[in-house]
Amino acid sequence: MENKELVPPFSAETAAAKLQLNENEWNTSDAAKVALLYTEDVEWSDRTTFLTGREAVQNYLAEKFAEQKDYKIRKEVWGAKENRNAIRFQEEWQDADGQWFHSYGNEQLEFDEQGVIRKRFGCISDKTIDASAREL
């Protein structure tokens, strides 16, 4: 199914299918593409940064992907109900000094009727790892 066909109310299956498409976009490290997952006026947070609007999200992500090289993410649905999803994810990336990180995070999403994310709150914890300890 295409992303625009996957709309609320979600079942575990439709949420998982939609999240796979979301994960694919994030794995492009293309801020403009990822930003399209969110509404024009999205309420969005990542760590301690709180933003409003797709444009602000795109700018934030452009910086994120510039800082986090070789970025890779894997997401899974924790729960899905009506128009809300809870998601767990893990990321791996390296900083400008070549230090690798394995990050653990949770995010909570709320979708509009068209299946576009209008609220996203994400928290992430970073663990330094050796390059050989990468799993993703």
Next chain:
Amino acid sequence: MHLHANYNLKFFTINLKKMKTNQKTGLFNSGRKISLKVLFVIAAVTFITSLHLTARAQVPPFTQESAEAKLKINESAWNTRDPEKIAELYSPDAEWRDGINMIKGRPAIIAFLKAKFAKEADFKISKEIWGAKLAKNAIRFEAEWRDAKSGQWYHSYGVEVVLFDDKGIIIERYASRNDKPIKAGERSIK
């Protein structure tokens, strides 16, 4: 679930009425002060017990309302900063991820929380339900605390997901949190 609390409140009201009657009639005057104290203690104990029973009685499958009631008890336990008390919210073999720390079992949770509260002085947390379905809850939280060494205050934003067993005890909990340094005057969690 709420029946316990209602029943106890009624019990308390009836006893107060009785006491008023006793005051008017002058009966049992000698024991009045003592009985007031005793009744207050009994009422308080039964009320607290009923809250505890209420928490226990909130079992899956959750509605938004039952999840919220249960989370209130969870938040209160966290705000005691008492590791033993908090650990009781989780099963003896509970699986935790807190930040980048993987923790398994109540003794490990208690040890982790002791270290946490030693570092995070004046810890205060406010939690809200994002979603609840069957045995799973998604929660957003904000916390404020002061670094015990440096004195720096922080406002933290977090997301946690939890899984309950059929008795309403948490068997899995995965949480991430990000900390923003703030001035003492910027604290917003009462």
